[in-house]
Amino acid sequence: MEGLKLNELTDEELMEAYQSGSVEAFDVLFARYRDRIYRYFFLKLSNSSIVHELFQETFLKLHKNRKSFEKDRKFSAWIFTIASNLFKDELRRRSRRPADVPNSCDSQLGLDQLSDQKNTPEASAIQKSDIQNLKLALNKIPDDQREVILLHKYEDLSFQEIAAMLGEKVESVKSKAFRGYKNLRKILDPKNKEDR
Numbered sequence: 001m002e003g004l005k006l007n008e009l010t011d012e013e014l015m016e017a018y019q020s021g022s023v024e025a026f027d028v029l030f031a032r033y034r035d036r037i038y039r040y041f042f043l044k045l046s047n048s049s050i051v052h053e054l055f056q057e058t059f060l061k062l063h064k065n066r067k068s069f070e071k072d073r074k075f076s077a078w079i080f081t082i083a084s085n086l087f088k089d090e091l092r093r094r095s096r097r098p099a100d101v102p103n104s105c106d107s108q109l110g111l112d113q114l115s116d117q118k119n120t121p122e123a124s125a126i127q128k129s130d131i132q133n134l135k136l137a138l139n140k141i142p143d144d145q146r147e148v149i150l151l152h153k154y155e156d157l158s159f160q161e162i163a164a165m166l167g168e169k170v171e172s173v174k175s176k177a178f179r180g181y182k183n184l185r186k187i188l189d190p191k192n193k194e195d196r
Helices: 011-019 023-042 048-064 075-096 108-114 121-138 143-154 159-166 170-188
Strands: none
């Protein structure tokens, strides 16, 4: 590892370096995962302050639990397990105290963070519209299907990794993905008649 630059290391090697005390390794991991973790929460929640809170809490938990990371485990699956568990905790909190959690859709801030700052204003507006449409469509499908789609399609985790995270069989995860994608196609393109 000595001769390699930090940017050339795998996520797992960076985590190992971070476990050994390299703050710079954490910085590289953070740069690699900040947008992905933010997007994961943003596409699930409408309140940007809660999105920011869970985003920060994910990296705080990564820091606190860094010593428990095992080298033979895939880092992306590990950090998304943390994020998924935080999201489940948030849902449990909401179910116990729904009045405490504002339900406002102040997601414009979140859309700005997801959009590429280098785009032209026209392209940026189209991208924001596409993201908002996707978010609305995702919110119309069952939670278990949305979770699998976000982790598979947008976070590039394998069905095996998702199954391990969720404690389910691979076939069950694939089935949820199939039904979720089918439901999304119906919502995003109601003219599509593929169910004949």
